[in-house]
Amino acid sequence: MKITQSAKEKTKIKILQSAVDLIIEKGFDNASLREMAKNAGVSNPTIYNYFPSKEKLLYAYIEQKHKEAIASLQEIEDFQTYTLREQLQTLIETELELYLEDREFIIQIADMVFHASGLKMGKLYETNALFIETVDEMLSIAIEAEEIAEPPFREHMPKLFWDYYIMVVAYWVKDDSEMFENTTQLLDHSLGLAEAVLHSDMLSKASDLGMFFFKTHMLNSLQKFATKKESFSKIKRKLGEVLHG
Amino acid sequence: MDNALPTGKLSRGKVVGKALLKIGAKKTKRFVTNGDKTQNHEAIADIIFDALGELKGVSVKIAQQVALGMPFLPPAYLEKISKSFNAIPSINKALVRKIIKTELGLYPQDAFESFEMTAFAAASLGQVHLATKDGKQLAVKVQYPGIKKSIESDMSLIHFGMKRFAKGQNVDHIIGEIEERLYEEVDYVLEAKNCAFFRENIDNKNIIIPKVYPALSSEKVLTTSFLEGLNFDSYMASNPTQEEKDNYAQLIFDTFFYALYTLKHIHADPNPGNFLFLENGKLGLIDFGCVKRVEDDFLTQYNQLHLNLLEEDDDQSIIKQYVTLGMIEEQTEEEMLTFYREIIKPLDTLYKEPLVGECYDFKVNNDFSKRGFEMIFEVQQKQFHSVHKLNEQFLFINRTLLGYYALFEKMGAKIETGYVKNLMKEYR
Numbered sequence: 209m210k211i212t213q214s215a216k217e218k219t220k221i222k223i224l225q226s227a228v229d230l231i232i233e234k235g236f237d238n239a240s241l242r243e244m245a246k247n248a249g250v251s252n253p254t255i256y257n258y259f260p261s262k263e264k265l266l267y268a269y270i271e272q273k274h275k276e277a278i279a280s281l282q283e284i285e286d287f288q289t290y291t292l293r294e295q296l297q298t299l300i301e302t303e304l305e306l307y308l309e310d311r312e313f314i315i316q317i318a319d320m321v322f323h324a325s326g327l328k329m330g331k332l333y334e335t336n337a338l339f340i341e342t343v344d345e346m347l348s349i350a351i352e353a354e355e356i357a358e359p360p361f362r363e364h365m366p367k368l369f370w371d372y373y374i375m376v377v378a379y380w381v382k383d384d385s386e387m388f389e390n391t392t393q394l395l396d397h398s399l400g401l402a403e404a405v406l407h408s409d410m411l412s413k414a415s416d417l418g419m420f421f422f423k424t425h426m427l428n429s430l431q432k433f434a435t436k437k438e439s440f441s442k443i444k445r446k447l448g449e450v451l452h453g
Numbered sequence: 454m455d456n457a458l459p460t461g462k463l464s465r466g467k468v469v470g471k472a473l474l475k476i477g478a479k480k481t482k483r484f485v486t487n488g489d490k491t492q493n494h495e496a497i498a499d500i501i502f503d504a505l506g507e508l509k510g511v512s513v514k515i516a517q518q519v520a521l522g523m524p525f526l527p528p529a530y531l532e533k534i535s536k537s538f539n540a541i542p543s544i545n546k547a548l549v550r551k552i553i554k555t556e557l558g559l560y561p562q563d564a565f566e567s568f569e570m571t572a573f574a575a576a577s578l579g580q581v582h583l584a585t586k587d588g589k590q591l592a593v594k595v596q597y598p599g600i601k602k603s604i605e606s607d608m609s610l611i612h613f614g615m616k617r618f619a620k621g622q623n624v625d626h627i628i629g630e631i632e633e634r635l636y637e638e639v640d641y642v643l644e645a646k647n648c649a650f651f652r653e654n655i656d657n658k659n660i661i662i663p664k665v666y667p668a669l670s671s672e673k674v675l676t677t678s679f680l681e682g683l684n685f686d687s688y689m690a691s692n693p694t695q696e697e698k699d700n701y702a703q704l705i706f707d708t709f710f711y712a713l714y715t716l717k718h719i720h721a722d723p724n725p726g727n728f729l730f731l732e733n734g735k736l737g738l739i740d741f742g743c744v745k746r747v748e749d750d751f752l753t754q755y756n757q758l759h760l761n762l763l764e765e766d767d768d769q770s771i772i773k774q775y776v777t778l779g780m781i782e783e784q785t786e787e788e789m790l791t792f793y794r795e796i797i798k799p800l801d802t803l804y805k806e807p808l809v810g811e812c813y814d815f816k817v818n819n820d821f822s823k824r825g826f827e828m829i830f831e832v833q834q835k836q837f838h839s840v841h842k843l844n845e846q847f848l849f850i851n852r853t854l855l856g857y858y859a860l861f862e863k864m865g866a867k868i869e870t871g872y873v874k875n876l877m878k879e880y881r
């Protein structure tokens with residue numbers, strides 16, 4: 209029997225959702241693929257066929273959310289009238305919005321990525337192709353439309369933005385403010401700053417230095433975050449310094 | 454660059470700290486040089502409000518409330534405060550989309566039939582968007598996220614700053630009042646309730662109050678029917694006739710007293726931005742963020758006092774009434790008389806001036822607010838050791854009225870007092 213692409217996609221989403229639910233209920237370590245299969249109403253071989261390991265399932269989840277987020281952006285009628293900053297901000301906000309119902313699950317993943325040895329940060333990069341492609345496209349359009357001048361390190365920008373995105377998610381995971389409005393503010397202000405930098409000629413004047421600092425700060429923060437639990441507040445502070453001078 | 458609202462305790466603390474440091478330095482300098490007071494006030498006002506500009510958000514509202522709550526503030530501050538009205542955080546399209554989704558559960562394109570992502574008007578804590586639903590035009594007011602939580606830290610700066618200029622007077626109760634008011638103002642649910650209340654109860658075909666759409670509103674989003682009209686400045690620029698202006702002033706004046714005496718509620722924010730001038734002499738009333746309820750007992754005393762003031766009763770009997778109202782503290786007769794004559798009397802003389810005759814022409818008396826400011830300035834220069842806690846409801850009514858008078862003066866309008874005096878007499 210031939211299975212159509214869309215049927216396949218449907219099964220995948222069904223498995224993912226039951227996996228997320230089970231992981232929220234039992235924790236990542238105690239949730240078995242077998243039980244996920246049962247809850248999703250598929251056979252054992254089927255689930256292994258889709259996801260050879262629980263880790264693969266995680267990555268698929270992240271990719272799936274990228275897909276959904278991008279689909280959601282495509283529904284915005286006048287999205288092309290958004291500024292680059294608005295487009296990027298919408299992309300992240302939409303992803304966070306999608307994560308919201310699975311927040312408990314995301315918290316577990318974040319914990320594994322940043323604190324435990326299990327998942328490697330680098331692995332996450334394998335899931336970002338769609339995200340980076342999208343950002344790259346937004347950037348190209350903005351440059352082409354002469355909304356911004358071609359920034360130095362143009363080719364690194366999308367990856368840098370991915371780093372930034374991971375950091376925002378990490379912040380969101382720890383955010384205990386009402387409706388996560390701290391994250392919304394962080395996003396709004398930091399992107400406002402980035403926008404200002406892109407619009408000024410600061411980058412071309414002090415490009416190497418500026419970019420070096422920006423990237424170093426980001427990476428340092430992430431590094432620290434990955435190794436020590438308590439360092440989170442430090443990152444926040446650091447970020448504050450970077451963003452507010 | 455877009456001067457975003459600083460996040461987090463730390464950066465906010467930095468900005469606040471910077472402002473405090475600068476005040477300290479100015480203070481010292483004044484001691485040394487004994488320089489011109491007005492100039493110093495101006496410089497300090499500049500520093501405070503520059504810092505507030507950086508904190509933005511709720512600060513605009515605070516500034517507004519301070520202006521209302523502290524009639525004795527030096528004019529330099531008031532000026533600076535009114536300037537800061539322009540410092541409105543803008544909400545970009547990404548954020549608008551996010552806020553609507555968080556607050557209403559749906560993205561704008563799904564919650565409404567159409568939704569203009571670019572705002573058509575600024576609000577003090579956000580902005581207003583045009584939308585449609587079921588063929589109706591709607592005004593959707595959207596609040597910037599995180600404002601509520603910034604009230605506390607912003608208020609501590611204000612508290613610090615104001616204590617220095619209160620000359621030993623206790624400002625805690627005023628600060629407390631302002632804070633309470635702010636929490637009310639950031640809550641659009643409350644505003645929606647007040648708006649609906651006025652819409653239901655103001656029975657005047659020339660007053661148009663928007664309809665609230667509760668299903669499309671929340672604490673941070675307020676959806677009402679859109680009123681098509683001119684704001685104050687555009688209206689004035691459209692060269693209205695004298696008769697038209699007089700009619701509008703009369704309508705505003707009468708409606709204020711009608712609400713006070715009949716509904717026992719006042720719309721206590723005399724900002725001209727809260728009026729829309731519609732077709733055929735109709736007036737749109739918007740922004741019910743600052744509505745004050747008045748109690749029966751208080752109103753009876755307030756009314757009696759003002760009737761007596763208009764009847765030119767002697768100071769002694771007037772003072773008694775002020776004591777009952779909690780505007781003058783019980784002291785020796787002589788002390789009370791001095792306080793009354795020095796502080797309160799200049800104010801009540803000013804308040805009642807337009808009410809004395811059958812009509813009052815602000816075009817002729819076009820120095821009304823100038824005299825008012827000078828008088829308030831003079832009063833605040835006087836040192837009184839005792840702390841007089843002023844009656845809050847009293848202050849709200851009279852400061853709102855003063856605001857309206859200033860507006861009528863700008864319009865160069867004439868008002869008739871017959872209807873209002875009749876309301877007062879009937880209430881007795």
Ligand SMILES: Nc1ncnc2c1ncn2[C@@H]1O[C@H](COP(=O)(O)OP(=O)(O)OP(=O)(O)O)[C@@H](O)[C@H]1O
Pocket residue numbers: 574575576577578579581592594663677678679680681684724726727729739740741742
């Ligand atoms: N229903 C409406 N119809 C038409 N315009 C409206 C409506 N509601 C608000 N506006 C416009 O938006 C502006 C700001 O609205 P509003 O006064 O309610 O905000 P606010 O935050 O309470 O501001 P402030 O307290 O500074 O007056 C108004 O001055 C008006 O121009």
